[in-house]
Amino acid sequence: MHTGTWRTFRPVIDAEKCVLCYSCWKFCPDLSMIVREEGDYPSVDLLHCKGCGICANECRPGAITMEREPL
Amino acid sequence: MIDAITANHAAALAAKLARVEVAAVYPITPQTTISEKLAEMVSRGELNARFLLMESEHSAMSALIGASYVGARTFTATSSHGLALMHEVLMWASGVRRPIVMPVAARTIGGPWNIWGEHMDVIAERDVGWMQFFCENNQEVLDTVLMAYRVAEDPSVMLPAMVVVDGFILTHTVDAVDIPDQRLVDEYLPRFDPPVKLDMERPARLGGLIMPDWWMEFRYRIAADMEGAKERIKQADKEFSRIFGRGYGGLVEEYGTEDADAVLVVAGSAAGTAKEVADRLREEGARVGVARIRVFRPFPSEEISRLGSRKMVGVFDRSYTFGDGGAMFNEVRSALHGTDSIVKNYIGGLGGRDVTAAHMEWIFRDMLEVAERGLDRKVEWVGLKDGSGRW
Amino acid sequence: MSDGERKGRFTIPHEELMYPGHSACPGCGEPIAMRMLLKALGPRTVINIPAGCCAVIPGVWPRYSLRVPMIDHAFECTGATSSGIRAALDVKGLDDVTVVGWAGDGGTVDIGLQSLSGAVDRGTDFLYVMYDNEAYMNTGVQCSGATPCGAWTTTTPAGKEMACRRGKKRILEMMVENGIVYGATANIAYPEDLIERVRTAKSIRGPKFLHILSPCPSGWRMDPSKTIEAASLATRTGMFPLYEYRDGQYRFTKEIKNLKPVEHYLRLQGRFKHLTPAQVAEIQDLIVGELEVLKAKVEAGRK
Numbered sequence: 188m189h190t191g192t193w194r195t196f197r198p199v200i201d202a203e204k205c206v207l208c209y210s211c212w213k214f215c216p217d218l219s220m221i222v223r224e225e226g227d228y229p230s231v232d233l234l235h236c237k238g239c240g241i242c243a244n245e246c247r248p249g250a251i252t253m254e255r256e257p258l
Numbered sequence: 259m260i261d262a263i264t265a266n267h268a269a270a271l272a273a274k275l276a277r278v279e280v281a282a283v284y285p286i287t288p289q290t291t292i293s294e295k296l297a298e299m300v301s302r303g304e305l306n307a308r309f310l311l312m313e314s315e316h317s318a319m320s321a322l323i324g325a326s327y328v329g330a331r332t333f334t335a336t337s338s339h340g341l342a343l344m345h346e347v348l349m350w351a352s353g354v355r356r357p358i359v360m361p362v363a364a365r366t367i368g369g370p371w372n373i374w375g376e377h378m379d380v381i382a383e384r385d386v387g388w389m390q391f392f393c394e395n396n397q398e399v400l401d402t403v404l405m406a407y408r409v410a411e412d413p414s415v416m417l418p419a420m421v422v423v424d425g426f427i428l429t430h431t432v433d434a435v436d437i438p439d440q441r442l443v444d445e446y447l448p449r450f451d452p453p454v455k456l457d458m459e460r461p462a463r464l465g466g467l468i469m470p471d472w473w474m475e476f477r478y479r480i481a482a483d484m485e486g487a488k489e490r491i492k493q494a495d496k497e498f499s500r501i502f503g504r505g506y507g508g509l510v511e512e513y514g515t516e517d518a519d520a521v522l523v524v525a526g527s528a529a530g531t532a533k534e535v536a537d538r539l540r541e542e543g544a545r546v547g548v549a550r551i552r553v554f555r556p557f558p559s560e561e562i563s564r565l566g567s568r569k570m571v572g573v574f575d576r577s578y579t580f581g582d583g584g585a586m587f588n589e590v591r592s593a594l595h596g597t598d599s600i601v602k603n604y605i606g607g608l609g610g611r612d613v614t615a616a617h618m619e620w621i622f623r624d625m626l627e628v629a630e631r632g633l634d635r636k637v638e639w640v641g642l643k644d645g646s647g648r649w
Numbered sequence: 650m651s652d653g654e655r656k657g658r659f660t661i662p663h664e665e666l667m668y669p670g671h672s673a674c675p676g677c678g679e680p681i682a683m684r685m686l687l688k689a690l691g692p693r694t695v696i697n698i699p700a701g702c703c704a705v706i707p708g709v710w711p712r713y714s715l716r717v718p719m720i721d722h723a724f725e726c727t728g729a730t731s732s733g734i735r736a737a738l739d740v741k742g743l744d745d746v747t748v749v750g751w752a753g754d755g756g757t758v759d760i761g762l763q764s765l766s767g768a769v770d771r772g773t774d775f776l777y778v779m780y781d782n783e784a785y786m787n788t789g790v791q792c793s794g795a796t797p798c799g800a801w802t803t804t805t806p807a808g809k810e811m812a813c814r815r816g817k818k819r820i821l822e823m824m825v826e827n828g829i830v831y832g833a834t835a836n837i838a839y840p841e842d843l844i845e846r847v848r849t850a851k852s853i854r855g856p857k858f859l860h861i862l863s864p865c866p867s868g869w870r871m872d873p874s875k876t877i878e879a880a881s882l883a884t885r886t887g888m889f890p891l892y893e894y895r896d897g898q899y900r901f902t903k904e905i906k907n908l909k910p911v912e913h914y915l916r917l918q919g920r921f922k923h924l925t926p927a928q929v930a931e932i933q934d935l936i937v938g939e940l941e942v943l944k945a946k947v948e949a950g951r952k
Contacts, residue, residue, distance in 0.1 A: 188670040188712065207657035213840050214877050216680040218669040226657040232669060239675035239866075240874030253874075279740045280733060308736035312729065313767030320726030320764070321733030324697060327720050328737035350723055456718050456734075458693065458746060463713040465721025472710060 190217060194238035196253040202228050204250035211242035211251060259437050265396040265428035268435050269335060269361040269421070270295035272403035274305045275443040276359075279330035279450075282310040282318040284340060287373050288429040289363035292335040307333075315340035319347040319358070326356040327464050331407065331450040337363035337425060338379045345383065351418045352387030352480065354465055355454070357410035358418040359403060364526070364576075365425035366609050374610020375425030377526065378577040381585045387480060389419040389487060390555040392525035396433040398506065399423050401498060404438075404447060408494045413453050415487045417480070424527040426610065438502055446501050484556045491553055509558035511550040514540060518547030520625035521565050523590050524574040525551040528606075528613040532574070535618040546622045551586065559593045566597025570629035572621060576607045583637050600633045606640040617641050661840050662688040671714035673706045676873025678863035678880065680706060681837045682780050683715070683751070689847035690776075692717055694747045695738070697731055699761065700724040701753040702787045702865075703780065725760040727752040728768030731775045747851055748775035754795035755785040758818040769827045769856040776850050776857045779820065782865035790868040794818040797888070799932055800920045801870070807923035816935065821860050825894050830855035833893035833902065836862050838881035842891060842902055849893070862889045870919025882914040887936050890943060898950030899943070911936055 198211075198220075211229050212220045219236035220229045243251040263271070270292050273281065281300075283293035299305040308325075312318040315336050322332040336344065341362055351358055364380050366372040380390060391406060393399045399421060406419040423429055456464065468476060492508045499505030513533050515521050524532050529550040536546050549565055551558065565571050571594060575584030582588065587603035594601055604621050607613040617640050628634060666687035673680045679702055687694065697720040698704050704721060707714045722730045727750040735748045750768070752761055757779040765777060784802050785791040792802040798816045801807045821832050831853045835843040843861065850857040864880050866873040883889035884903065888911055891903040911933045915921040924932070 188672070188708065190670050190672075193675065209656070209659065213661060214681060214837070216673060216675075216677050216684075216876075217671070218665055218667065218684065222659075222663075225659055235669035237675035239876070240872070241676055241877055244874040245877050280736045282733065308740055310732055310736055311771060312732075313763060313770070317726055317729035317732075317764050317767055320722055320729040321736070323722060324720055324730035324733030325737035325740075326733075328734055328741060328743075330737035330740050332733075346723055347726070354721075456695065456720070458695075458718065458743070461692075461716055461718040463707060463710075463715070463719045463721070465719075466710040466713075467705060467708070467721075468710050 189234050190237050191234045194236060194256050196238040196240060197233065197236060197256050198231055198238070198240070198242050198251045199254050200229060200231070201250045201252070204248045205229070206248050208247065210245045210247070214241050214245050216241065260434055261437055262432050263396065263435050264291065264430055264432055265393070265399040265423045266291040266363070266430070267295055268396045268400035269403055269423065270299065271437055272400045273333045274299050275438060275440060276331065276404060276407050276447055278305070278307050278333040280308045280310065280322065280325035281333045282312045282321045283334060284312045284315050284318045284336070286315070286337050286340040288365060288425045289335045289337045289361065291429070292361060315343045316347055319344045319351060322358050323347065323351050323354065323356050326358055327456050329450065329452060329455040332358045333360070334358070335361045335363070338365040338367050341379045341383060342367055345386070348383055348386040348388060355416040356418060357407070357416055357452070359406045359410055359421065360418070361399065361403060361421045361423050363425045363429045364422050372609040375427050376576050376608045376610070377422070380420065380422050381577040381579060383420070384555060384585065387417065387484070388555065389417060389484070389553070390422060391419060391553055392422045392551060393428065394527055394529050394550060396428055396431070396435050399428060400435055400437070401502070401504070401506070404443060405491070405494045405498055408447055409487060409490045411450050411452070412490050415483055415490050416452065417484060417487065422526065427527045442501050446498065488556050488558070506552055508561070509553040510561040511552055513548040513550065515547035515549055515565065515568070517545055518568055519545040519629045520570040520572065520622065521547045521549050521568050522572045522574060522621060522625065523549045523551060523562070523565070523586065525554060525586065526576060528574060528576060531613055531615055532618050535615050535622060539619070539622055544622065544626060546626065554586070557589050557593070562590050562593040563597065566594045566599045568599055570625050571599045571601050572604055572625045573601065574604045574606065574621070578605055578608065600628055602628055602633060603637045604640050605637065611641055613641070661685065661844050664688065666692060666716045668714045668716065671706050671708055673702070674867045674873070676866040676876045677706070678782065678837055678865060678876050679703060679780050681876070682861045682863050685837065685840050685843050686749070686778065686847055687715070687717060689844040690747055690749070690851060693745055694749060695720065695734060696749045696751050697722060697727060697734060699727045699752050699756045700787070701756050702782070703751055703753060705787060724756055726764045727756060727761050728764035728766070728777065731777065732768045732771055732773045735773050735775055750775060750777045752779060753786070754779060754781040754783060755793040758794035758820050766827050769824060769829055772828070773856050774854050776859065778859045778861060780861050780863040782863045782868060784868050786865050786868045795820070798935060799924055799928060801923060802920070821858060821894065824858040828856065829858045829894070831857040831893070831895050832859070834860045834862070834889065834891050836880050836884050836889060836891060838877050838884065839891065839903060846893065846902070868920070871917055875917055879914065879917050882909065882917065885909050886911045886914045887940050888914055890940060892943065892947070899946040900950065901947060
């Protein structure tokens, strides 16, 4: 099911700030934070991300912000 | 090999002969000795089954559904309150097509307490999607457990089956039973190999959540396959007859019905009494017969409707269900709809009250009167102390 | 951020054994817990699940979100079904397959208690996991035996008296008395520890019980982004201590030196917003008391 349609906010990652702790990947309930290999920057699976914001909340360096989904 | 054993012992032997793989047990009178016999067989190494001592009947049935999903042949037995406690899980088992076979010692359900035989517990489960076989004697109990596995596990059926054993009358009465040879049973009953089961290589969800857009299609399949079970039962009976030398006549055993004016429809051990009395009355020239319902689910509509050419059909209910007459009466009457038979309901044998030859004689004579004079009343309770119970 | 802080390593197994696109609410703790459990156990796992959020989350037929087999069953019989599955797997020679009973708090401490007790008593070799969102959430937030003291639910609406005066049933302790060979609490906010608990459990034969706190943004009345934060605070305030039981001994798996006041945890959640300062203090005392009891058990084991 493409649960990405549920979203009102989407996570936006600032690679500059990202320290590759992978907390966002670990905690995503919807397996929508993708990290293919160690050392990769995380990317968002927009087909499935529900926009819960856990990733942004847990990101210590503040590299993730939740932005309003375009209407 | 012929031995003198109770129906409970026979049921346990059938489970052993069927090579059940997982048995879950919980005690309740009057089926407990089935579990005890199984326990003995397992501990002596005669039965290589996982024997689960469950903490309730609901749990017993739940465990078997899990085991059946993994592909094991499963067995349990219960009665009365235990059967009632299983109610939701019985529905689960048939809904997810698990061919569990379960002898049920037919007994009352309280309150108040009464531990003796009648059919109210199994009749109360007629809607749950299980096949229901009613046995007349101990031999039939053993044979029917084997036949039940064969039919239940047929890929075109895949529905569970209860084998109804009249409480105390059969469960605790010793009778001669011919115990079949294991080799012959192995020939009759292949290994359980269901089309859908747990597969570690192809992980799937077994059970699931079905929305309104698909549920009816699943239920229709169950309904159709329950109907189709009628043919499978007849075939299983024929094949049983070929291998073991005895058969039961399919869904309904007809006894002297061909030229009968009055036929009594009856299930369970009381049918034996009915047949004996019918024999005696036939010698006197009375044209009476017995149609013994061997299989109540699926309901033998065709066989019953063919009785519609007889003047009178009486239906003996060994339970009471608060409808417009008893449960079997209603289904028989429904199948006879459109024919000219007069149909009357006789209620008796409740809570361990014996159904005697005298009761049966009274019923047959009453049926012949009705055949002659027309229906006097729809429902008649037979054997009440004060003789009342007629409306 | 300096380069020295860049990590880029997986501290939990990378492989996923479930798919995205399941039906959980945004921010739900259950799929986080399930995801971590499956990473720890691997593909030779069978899960059986009763009624509850856990039955709805994996999707609607014919879609299915887990990559291990799953068996559905009625509400109260997780323990019983686990025993049946285990028995049949053994008959079929599949003794390397782990049986997991995965149930919610209602389906465990209330309606599922008898069945669980029986399965443990029979010595069934399986892992029972209670994902605890502290109420009957699937039916819309009703009080269960695991609802904590003071929590609002639809059947314990906040009034003059503190909602839901009962504390949580001490299910792990009950299971210890029942005869589990291993038990532990685990927290999705501490994934490495959670995976360690699951792996430890898997290494021991017999009945094992895992109690995982699974915050529910919908039922706890909090922002879905706060799930992990709430879970973390539960442990850091002492409301949900992390400990294990094995061989007759209790051991803390995470020692929190300076516990934060419970208020930090309670104020995050709308279900506690009706609490007066006096009631918060009452809960603080309750938690301190329970921790003392637990510490005594841990100490007793050390002797």
